[in-house]
Amino acid sequence: xxxxxxxxxxxxxxxxxxxxxxxxxxxxxxFDDQLSLRCSVNGQDLVMDILLHVNPDFELVTLLSRLxxxxxxxxxxxxxxxxxxxxxxxxxxxxxxxxxSGEMMFRLSCSYIDRELTNGLIEYIINCSLDTIDAANDxxxxxxxxxxxxxxFAHMFA
Amino acid sequence: xxxxxxxxHANEVYADLCAALDRSGIVYEKDVSKLVCKFTVNGADIPMxxxxxxxxxxxxxxxxxxxxxxFPEDKRIxxxxxxxxxxxxxxxxxxxxxxxxxxxxxxxxxxxxxGTVTDAVLxxxxxxxxxxxxxxxxxxxxxxxxSLSLDEFLAS
Numbered sequence: 001x002x003x004x005x006x007x008x009x010x011x012x013x014x015x016x017x018x019x020x021x022x023x024x025x026x027x028x029x030x031f032d033d034q035l036s037l038r039c040s041v042n043g044q045d046l047v048m049d050i051l052l053h054v055n056p057d058f059e060l061v062t063l064l065s066r067l068x069x070x071x072x073x074x075x076x077x078x079x080x081x082x083x084x085x086x087x088x089x090x091x092x093x094x095x096x097x098x099x100x101s102g103e104m105m106f107r108l109s110c111s112y113i114d115r116e117l118t119n120g121l122i123e124y125i126i127n128c129s130l131d132t133i134d135a136a137n138d139x140x141x142x143x144x145x146x147x148x149x150x151x152x153f154a155h156m157f158a
Numbered sequence: 159x160x161x162x163x164x165x166x167h168a169n170e171v172y173a174d175l176c177a178a179l180d181r182s183g184i185v186y187e188k189d190v191s192k193l194v195c196k197f198t199v200n201g202a203d204i205p206m207x208x209x210x211x212x213x214x215x216x217x218x219x220x221x222x223x224x225x226x227x228x229f230p231e232d233k234r235i236x237x238x239x240x241x242x243x244x245x246x247x248x249x250x251x252x253x254x255x256x257x258x259x260x261x262x263x264x265x266x267x268x269x270x271x272x273g274t275v276t277d278a279v280l281x282x283x284x285x286x287x288x289x290x291x292x293x294x295x296x297x298x299x300x301x302x303x304x305s306l307s308l309d310e311f312l313a314s
Binding site: 060062083084088092099114118125 | 276
């Protein structure tokens with residue numbers, strides 16, 4: 001359980017996040033009591049829903065973005081392999097595949113231990129995440145739609 | 159930030175990383191030309207070998223630990239499913255299975271933007287990585303050896 005100082009720092013981090021999103025001119029839905037906010041961004045191909053959350057216990061900011069489609073049940077194995085191919089090729093963040101529901105979620109966490117959550121750091125969290133999602137979401141969608149197979153998917157990231 | 163400033167900042171972060179490792183008492187190997195530090199931590203069951211590098215271009219610190227076993231070809235689909243299941247359960251970092259060669263790594267990345275490595279940051283990186291790896295490495299190993307089925311892994 002976070003102490004009062006950690007909660008204050010988390011609140012400051014959350015305020016900085018909100019101010020940054022306002023600065024981008026993005027509409028957002030706030031969940032102040034959960035230190036979370038949600039917004040949507042248009043990517044090159046698909047809309048990206050993002051949730052930003054401040055975790056006072058770990059002094060961690062996490063960006064979560066659920067892809068707007070699920071893997072069909074019969075492609076569970078292909079998607080498990082695809083997420084490992086993606087995660088082996090990216091520098092920061094991960095594509096977390098839920099093998100039960102078929103949901104694919106991108107997650108990037110950033111610690112603010114011994115530093116402020118500055119505009120530069122928030123910019124990094126958002127830009128790195130959006131670039132990574134944008135580079136993969138259309139290919140994952142094609143895999144889900146069966147317009148490409150796993151071998152073709154793998155070649156795109158080889 | 160200019161390229162020169164990025165190089166300067168990466169070098170400063172690397173110096174701070176080495177200083178924090180010195181203060182922690184961890185014995186480590188340095189490769190100054192690559193801004194890399196390597197060390198081993200003894201876990202509850204399997205020793206954990208860590209590789210921390212400062213990436214000048216991307217301005218991140220990457221902590222990587224390869225598991226000391228390899229998924230044979232006939233176990234890689236199970237390994238991929240197990241890696242997905244484990245990654246979904248952790249707060250920071252991910253298990254990445256290279257489905258082409260069978261190597262499994264834990265990867266924890268931290269931006270060095272507007273920050274450096276302090277004792278608290280190093281402590282977070284090591285304690286987070288050790289806790290996560292220690293929880294899963296023996297199960298991955300048991301999955302490879304066949305002493306744990308995929309269903310048992312998912313239920314554990």
